[in-house]
Amino acid sequence: MIRLKLNPLTESATLLRRVGVVLGSVGLTALYSLLILLRALYGRLHRQIVDQYCREWSAALLRLVRASLTVRGHVPDFGDGRRYIIMCTHASHYDIPASFVSLPGSIRMLAKKELFKIPLLGQAMQAAEFPSVDRSNRERAVKDLEHARAMMESGIVLWAAPEGTRSPDGKLLPFKKGCFHLALDTEAVIVPVAIRGIHQVLPARSWQINLGQPVDVRVGQPLETAGKTKAELEEVMAEVRLRLEELLGDGEAE
Known part of the structure; x- marks a missing residue:
């Protein structure tokens, strides 16, 4: 178990503090987006520096809300030459920063195309090898997934x-099939990750921010998809759902 303390003191943020968190988050995102674009412009952008920027940006965002992170479970060796896709619960915008800080490897989010329309951020994500x-x-979705597969084969660990969409209460919503098709197509190893408590940091569809919230990142047993066919898609989805539900339960991941 890894515990990352970020000055925890649970409290509901005042309006002034919420404004500060929002402005600070926007500023940090703009800063790191600009750094990526400037390096890309001068031909000095490489995967390792993107990894570093992603983790620095994520840690800074979490410090703004004083999140207290605990990481449980065995994290696989993402550098062993196999293809990996992290399938994570999604209950907050902070799921992604929490994952970047907690997990190793060149992690890139499988993103919605709408994010690439955001000025500065969209261009930086494209330069940083974030697939859409x-x-x-x-x-178009089929072509996008083929591109994502090529990125995985080059060593990128996809986060999906x-x-x-975000769950308002931290409970699992129905699954989409896209990332499961990608996992089967690439014979990827699926790593289930559940993040408990994250929905209370910034609840979905609200501006309420809770400072010092304890967040529990739980890494489950990886699921091999090598040799599985599309006929087993529903079975794979059911197994991943079961493992995520267990991670979200009261027991701790070993």
């Missing part, structure tokens, strides 16, 4: 939220 998926266009 256009869910509104089936033909099988629920597709």
Whole structure:
């Protein structure tokens, strides 16, 4: 078990503090986006520096809300040459920073195309090898997933939220099939990750921020998909859901 203390003191943020967190988060995101774009402009951007920037940005965001992170479970060796896809619960915008801080490897989020339309951030994500998926266009989505597969084969660990949207109460929502198709297509190892308490930091569809919230990142037993066929898609989805539900339960991941 790894415990990362970030000055915990649980309290509901005042309006002034909420404004400070929002402005600080926007400023940090703009700063690191600009750093990535400047390095890309001068041909000095490489995967390792993107990894470093992602973790620095994530740690700074978590410090703004004084989150107290605990990491439980065995984290796989993402550098063993196999393809990996992290399938994570999704109950807050802070799921991604918590994952970047807690897990090793060149992690990149499988992102919605709408994020790439955000000025500065969208261009930085593209330069930093964040794959996108256009869910509104089936033909385009297939091409996007093929591109994501190529990135995985080059050593990138994909982060995906099988629920597709944020859960308002931390409970699992119905799964989408896209990331499971990708896992089977690439014979990837699925690493289930559940983040408990994260929905209370910034509840979905609200501006309420809780400072010093304890957050528990739980890494489950990896699921091999090598040799599995599309006929077993539903079985794989059910197994991942079961493992995430167990991680979200009262017992601690070993």
